[in-house]
Amino acid sequence: AYRETVTRAAEAESTYDREIGGRRHFARVKLLITPNDTNAGVAFTARVNAELLAEAEVAAIQRMVHRTLQSGYLVGFPVTDVKVALVDVERHAGETTIEDFEAATALAMRDLLRRGHSVLLEPVMRVETYVPEEYLGSVVNDFGGRHGLVQQMNVSGDGTRTITAMTPLTAMIGYATELRSMTSGRGTFTMELDHYAQANEAIHQRFLGDNWQSRFYRDAA
Template identity: 35%
Template sequence: IIPREYIPAVKKGIQEAVLNGVLGGYPVVDVEVDIVYGSFHEVDSSELAFKMAAIFAMKDGFKQGKPILLEPIMKVENITPEEYQGDICGDLSRRRGSIHNIESRSGLAIIHAEVPLAELFGYATAIRSLSKGRSSYSMEPSHFAPVPANLVPAVLDQKEAK
């Protein structure tokens, strides 16, 4: 049994481990933690020891749980003259985007898509170039999705380089 005075240290260790996950140090989400067992030694027990034990237990648990790296996905709406629709859709696809709907209104194409945020850097310049400055877009956060397995090493390497 863990004495009550050490429970706050255990909680701090858990929180620290969650904030600094095992994949590139990115935070861990959607995790529930239950403390099911602990032991105490009158001489060797301390707040630091319990905090560190919690951190090590969490890191071991994360690795056994086969964690996945998530990335933010943005909902993008692009309004463009219909003559540029193909180029804009092609660009969205090259950015790992998925097009969900295309509406047509008064010679304009309204393209609804979801695109990983990491792929949208430089997007304003790209659509300006593709449409001769006649397209506009808006974006808002949609959800998080797993990073494709083939891209995970590059993301983690980039994080390490910082």
């Protein structure tokens, strides 16, 4: 499955101000999002004065941040490898509840992902292929055609070569059949998810259409 992430730091501020059942509900939050390291997931920090928010309110804002990141801005894939910081809040005495902070957070998060210029991430697999020596060149060349990056090659006592490569999952379609053909059925491989990397333009266009950046980020600051 694909993921989404942001490519630049961005701030977003949202105010929730409603009258419900004759009572005013008010909350304002300001959030900062920045790219995180690969495979680092989602990190949340609160940078506001502890006197402004109760622990339960901070926890509620954090839960809403994580909840909204389950569905990204572009396609709705989960968002990963980002840092989100709560940098400012405003409340009105007698008019602000935990639910109001949650509502303001949800509004700000959508804008935050847009301003952060979200992109799609594709799964990159760690592939280990085991082949006799005579097929080594063909297998290595095949990884090049699959946009794979060969990281390591080892040889075992019986002469079997192990090729370790990082390859986009989409490029591995049909690999089992091709490997059998290249090695006369003598090659085997294992594959596991290693990390997510920014998808190429063709994948973005497949999901989002042509000129997707101008449509999604036309008015992003």
